[in-house]
Amino acid sequence: MHTAEEKLRERIKELTCLYEVTSLIVNCDYDQIEEVLRAILFCLQRAFQFDEDTCVELRTSTMNIATSEGMDQCVYLESTIRVFNEEEGAIKVGYPSNKYSLADFLVEEQRLLDNVCMEVGNLLERKEIKENQAGIRRQVEQADRLRILGEITAGIAHELNTPLANILGFAELLKERIEGDVHAEKDLDKIISNAIFSREVVKKLMFFACEMPQERTSLNIVPIIKDAIDLLRTTLNRSEIGCDLVVSKERIVLKIDKIQLTQVIFNLIMNAIYFSPPNSTIVVEVLEERKKVVLKISDEGIGIPEEKADNVFDPFFTSKPVGEGSGLGLSVVHGIVKSHQGTIDHAPNRPKGTIFTIEFPK
Structure with a gap:
């Protein structure tokens, strides 16, 4: 049975924890989010009754942070972290099972844990919003x-x-x-x-510059892509690189300029060949969705360095040695895709390489 003094002391600890957590979140530097979350876990640790024996662990899809090891040997309270109403992770607070049981936790401690998880969820939401805003600003620029x-x-x-x-x-x-x-x-x-x-x-x-005249007609793009790959077979074989085509179905109709689509496929595959090592495989994937057609070309090359990622579609920008590239290939692809009201982006392939993703509206 807790005395009034002990209960008051526990309430003070909980209020102090909430104040410290709020201060950390208000002054948070989003580039140091893991350090802030780690500090929040230590605030929680101090707020529980038996703080010297308390272990706190946070898990999300991208992070795993703990004040100490051994949560698997603990009895614990748990609360879910939600980001935009989706379950993103959880925080657990535990005591060693050889000394404590679930009955040693206070009802107020579960409420405290729920409140902290809600604040952490809000923090992760704001971080995601800021990153999205930065991405949109870069795209506009x-x-x-x-x-x-x-x-x-x-x-x-x-x-x-x-x-x-x-x-x-x-x-x-x-x-x-x-x-x-x-x-x-x-x-x-x-x-x-x-x-x-x-x-x-x-x-x-x-x-x-999109100054070339277009002849956009409704075509089945699958044979066009197959023909483009077949024309590059000699280059692929000489470089000892395979090229696989994966299509969601054999007939995918799109209103497009046939010559310009071939130009897009040529440029992206030639680029992939240049940066791919021997005995690797380039994968061309074509997917038809309800409102768009998605074209993905992935390689197993060296990938695009982070410091160059924002410039790959700039004209005359190239990472090839002098004399081996005009720096216009990806700019041409970008111009053609944009003239068809499409989008093009790139992302790292796993475990290595690059994936270029093009989306054409139907």
Whole structure:
């Protein structure tokens, strides 16, 4: 039986715990969330009757924090942590089973634990909201950057087309006039090949800027994707890399430009081939949902470094060595997908590599 003085002392401990927990949450740095949660657990530990024997443990889908080990050998109280009304985890407070029983816990201690779990749930909700806001802000900034770059590159592409056509035309004429001069012909061949390369870069710029005319028709995209993969079989075999196609069904109809869809598949698979090690597998997955078609291309390569993740769709940005990439491949893909009112994103593959996910509205 507890005396009035003991009961008062326990109430003071519980109120102190709630005050400390509230202070920790109010002043929380979301980048140090684990340290804050650990401090909350120690506040709970001090609030229980037999604090020297108390063990507190918090488990969520991403974290496992405890004041000490041995919860599996304890009798304990437990309360659920809910985030947006979904069960996210729980907090347990236990005493060693060889010294205590459940009868040693107070009714007020269960209420205290429930209140702390509610506060922790609110904290995790605010953290998720802040992360979502930061993600949306990055997406808006990225979209603005790409829109401005699209306008600039469209102008550049139009300006370059005429002089490139003149260089190619006059180089071809000059080659006919100097027939027999081996050295001059070699030099002209270099001029022509470089002009053709430059023309291809301009074409990619036009794709990025969405200036290429589209012919969008309702098509079964499964054979288009199969044909694109088959055309790359030689490159895949030479690199000793497999490519598997997984489709939810054999007929998936989408209103799309066939040539541009092929361009998207080519660029993403070629990118995956470049970064994939031999004897690995690239997986192309096509899923039809009620309102959209989802296309996933995953590889087992080195993955995208975190510091470069926000720039992969920027034009002229490349992680390939100089001379091995123009930095326009993913920009072209981004421009085509956006022009079809779709979305494209990337995420780490497990255990290694990258997954590019494209969603086209039906």
